[in-house]
Amino acid sequence: MTDREKEARIVRRAEASGCKAIFLTADSPVLGVRYNEWRNGFQPPPGLGYPMIEKTSDQIQQESHDDGFSSFNSDSHSWAREIPWLRSITKMEIWIKGVLTSEDVETAIEYGCDGVIISNHGGRQLDETPATIDVLxxxxxxxxxxxxxxxxxxxxxxxxxxxxxxxxxxxxxVGRPMLWGLAIAAI
Incomplete structure (x- = not known):
């Protein structure tokens, strides 16, 4: 995150709440092009805040989805900086999400991560990524x-x-099958 103190507060709240692991997204320092969100002017509904990341509904309504992402997330994160820092402030497991190569698995091992998630973010974050089953x-x-x-x-x-x-x-x-199941009653 761009605000290291806020990140530390979030990590500490998560740990105090009983969370067991942190999942870092390693492969998307910028938000992917999401044409449907742009075309539809995606915005969370008024009244919905993000208390875990300390954002009120009013703050969310005043920014675009892309602006909210870029102001919140650092586009200069690195394994060498983030993993040791997180280890210094928490005892939770550290997992890396967005791994698609054997080299990234080796890097996760080198930095003492607890696990990796082979993921291409549902194919919606970066164009032309391989299917996860193919790189597994x-x-x-x-x-x-x-x-x-x-x-x-x-x-x-x-x-x-x-x-x-x-x-x-x-x-x-799994994500989408669960969401489809939840959405069926909303129709």
């Missing part, structure tokens, strides 16, 4: 049991989960 075998091979490997992206069925586990993932994360 190389990442799992690089890990050689030294770090935990989870995967997300494209998991739509039990068969997808079985394939990911067979290719080296310990766990599969």
């Amino acid at each position: 075998p190389a990442c799992a091979k690089a890990a050689r049991g030294r770090i935990r490997i989870h995967i997300d992206g494209g998991i739509r069925s039990g068969t997808d989960i079985f394939k990911a586990l067979a290719l080296g993932a310990e766990c599969c994360w």
Whole structure:
């Protein structure tokens, strides 16, 4: 984050609330081009604040989604700076999300991370990223049991989960199927 003191407060609140891990997004220092959000003028509804990140509804309503992201997130983060700093302020596990290469798995191991999530953010953050299932075998091979490997992206069925586990993932994360299930009653 751009505000290190705010970040420390958030980490401490999370830990005090019983959270067990921090997940750092390693591959998106800038917000991806999201045409639908621009076209639709995406904005959270009035009255909705983000108390965890200390933003009121009024603050959120006064900025675009892109401006909110860029003012909040640092575009100069690095493993060498962030991981040791986080280790100095928390005992929570540190995971890296957005790993798509065996080199990043090795870097996560080098910096003492507890796990990685093989992720392309649902294919909506960066154009032309490989499917997570395609890079999983190389990442799992690089890990050689030294770090935990989870995967997300494209998991739509039990068969997808079985394939990911067979290719080296310990766990599969799902987002859209859960949201579709929740949305069905809203129609």
